[in-house]
Amino acid sequence: MTLGQTIAWDDTVLPFQLDRSDTRGRVARLDGVLAEVLRQHDYPPEIEALVAEAVMLTALIGQTIKLRWKLSLQVRGDGPVRLIATDYYAPGQDGSPAQIRAYASYDGDRLTAGGDAFDHIGNGYFAMLLDQGDGTKPYSGITPLAGGSLSACAETYFAQSEQLPTRFALTFGQAQEPGQAAHWRGGGVMLQHMPAASPLRADAEASAQDGLMNAGDILDGDEAENWTRVNTLLDTVEETELVGPHVAPTDLLVRLFHEEAPRVFDAQPIRFGCTCSADRVRQSLSIYSQRDLAHMTTDEGTVTADCQFCGAHYELDPKTLGFEAEEAPKNGE
Template sequence: MTHGQRIAWDDTVLPFQLDKSDIRGRFARLDGTLNKVLAQHDYPAAVEAAVAEMALLTALIGQTIKLRWKLSLQVRGDGPLRLIATDYFGPSEEGEPARIRAYASYDADRIKADAPHFPQIGKGYFAVLIDQGDGMTPYQGITPIAGGSLSNCAQTYFAQSEQIPTRFALVYGESHIPGEVAEWRAGGIMLQHMPKASPLMANEGGTGEAGVLQPEDILEGEAAENWSRVNILLDTVEDIELIGPQIAPTDLLVRLFHEETPIAYDAQAVSFGCTCSEDKVRQSMSIYSAKDIAHMTTDEGNLTADCQFCGAHYVLDPSTLGFEAESVNEQSQ
């Protein structure tokens, strides 16, 4: 098997429908994209795993947003793993890849590199933000950190905020192939049932941790039976089937759900991409006065800014920044 054949389905998200059960889903595999995301920083192993899980969740959830929209996921906690932030930028045009970026902030003195990452987040929240563009109010939903994994937090978010039963099956880690450099691989399936009506509304509380809604609180009757049956089928998936590369996603969907009549649609390519620029740094500085800018200036007489996502380093002339930039320039002439 050649390298090209081995990664034919990598860095893609495949949407599908299970017609018999009225369930939609997405299948994602990340390879080069995930490696580029992680290569921007020298994270401890536990932080790398957390970023990998969030990047995979972002790819699966982000595939549903429209062209030119942005989806952001954010986790904040009071533990040594303080922050994980990801962005998914919808394609600018049909046929173009979506872009993903991610970074984490952590306490290097307290983080346990070889321990599981989720407990190191501590207490906090999982947030989803959708930016529809200029002139539109961003949507934001928040749910508490709970459930033992970031994927469980995402499932809780959809049940609690959207009342959409959701299930994730994820696997991620470093792939060690003899004779090759170790690289990160990730794969996962996301399932969602779209109920016509929920028997239990959000303001009544649910049966989950801290009273959040669970799928069994939302579904009943035939819909509940369909959801249970499909989840039992998903439980049979093996890690190697999710990350590949030996089995194609379309073949795996048939193996798992052949009695549910799976229909696959066009796959969406994803790649690493950052939108930072000097112009955006200047725009972010436009709210500050010359006095404020002076406090941010280095001993060398410059103002510097670093992108937390891609590590880009910007060095700017303070006299050209802030809402008083023109008057500063006039005074210097």
């Protein structure tokens, strides 16, 4: 495979379907996106790993949902890692790239170097939020943290909240090609069963001791057999196949699932992107009075704000802010 071919699959999500097992899925390859997300912050290795995993999940899940606007994942815990947040912005038109941004909030003094990254989150919850834009009601679903990884939490979310058996196989980390500097790469596969509508699923009950559902609580008969078979095939995947860049996603699907009649669809390009702006900052401050804003004003006479996702810094005139604004903002402010 040539260098041009390897680059063509970077920062893309490839949808596919396995016709013989009623399974849909996605293959994701993130290169520049991961590097750009993590470049915005000087995270310790444990936090980088969690953010990278969250970004991979967001890319795979976001492409499965026909959005008009935004999907967000949030992980909140009571450990050193307080919050991991990601946003997936759907493309405005066919062929345009989707955009992803992410950040983490954590207490560096409580981190344990070399410890398991997921353990730093502690007890908390995994949440998915769908915002379809103006005129629609946002949807949110929440499940407890469980399973020892963010991927396992996402699988539990789909089983518990959507009753959709779902499986993720991810790998990510620093990679280095000969003659090139080390940089972040990630790759992964998402499988999701496509169940026929059945009233039995509404009555499914969790069998696990923690009260959370899994695929065994949802599927039976031929569906369960199909799901077990495709998961067994996915278990044979190697990390180098997932992350690439020398194994194309199409070749990977043939290698893993050639007996399941795989079909691929148009790949979705992914880019790092942030929607912050001075206007959005101004809008968020519109609920404050001039007295409130006076407490936020610096000695230099400005109100400042920093974007947690991309690090952009804004300095605004307090007279142009709040519901008692005395002046209109100047051009470029």
